[in-house]
Amino acid sequence: MKNQLSIQELKNMLELRKQGEEDFLLVDVRELDEFETKHIMGTDYLIPMSDFDNNIKVLDEYKDKKIVLYCRASRRSLVAQKRMFELGYNNVYNMLVGIIGYDGETK
Template sequence: MQRYGAAFSLVPAVTVMVLVLGFPISEWVGMQYPVVHAEEQSNPTFQTVSSPQLNQMLQRKDFLLVNVHIPYEGEINGTDAFIAFDKIDQSLEKLPRDKNAKIVLYCRSGRMSEIAARRLSELGYNRVSHLSGGMIAWKSAGYALKDH
């Protein structure tokens, strides 16, 4: 047990060198990982809006509001289109041809709209947003939903 004591006492020092000083421990252990700079990452980008932000945006509406939730569970007043989140890339005819057009997506909880927003971003739409927390957050914030 004592022969391992010296090795374990080095763990805090090595951790400090790696975390604080940025020491490249991968060179010690022979592992190499590619360095990816932020500007080289292929992560699509989209914005997240809160319920109060969306409510304010709806006062001067200049965007397409799309409900992507399946199955239908209500909607926010001002909704322009209904497109299933998992069919968004097969329903581009319902979206503006201009990939600079503002599009706001929402669903019940925010998960489906996040998936759809990511997909639209991957397809080149660069002004896509989704409602954080979806209709659940919208209703919790005191805003009304429309039922059909």
Template sequence: MDSTQIFIYTLLALIVFYIARKVLLYRSVKNYSPAELAEKLKKDKNAVLLDVRTPMERKQDYIRGSFHIPLYDLTANPKELLKFKDKEIICYCRTGNRSLTAASKLSKLGYNSANLKGGIIYWKKAGLK
């Protein structure tokens, strides 16, 4: 086996690992469609929205009523999240990727967490504000 084949097999293994990890992560976290989430937020006062995007992304647009902790700061200041310990924290980002990671991290820390499928992009496509 030459170095090119080793490189290709290594690359393929990494891609398979990444996809498998995302599938397992997606299955381990509750996911809401934009319509499901909008309905839940109307009815459930124990649900809160967490924007895990960067501050610059947040300045451009956000979902009304959400609070903001960037993904990279999520575990740095746990006191900020303690006030939501008895609530369901529904994370969102631009596409649903980072928020999936955030929801998984929060779940491991003992929080009731979920993810917005498709992020703010799907939220806007659904005509929600």
């Protein structure tokens, strides 16, 4: 599969972004209650899959920017990634495993 990131790759990217050396958006596609329970530090947007096609419009101006998606176990984010490619987003990545395997900073 193309455009897949490991947890370690995302952690490295988040560290580089803190230093101004990486530019991307981190998007959680889980539901609000899941997000409020736990999410990755540095998440820029919550765009739940339950109303994805309407909610994704907030990212319309970022169609060429690198966007990393995650969910609980990488299933919903994979569906979201495919949908975003269909909608003309060119640089979308899916974090493999999902937040259940994430061992970096969370909130």
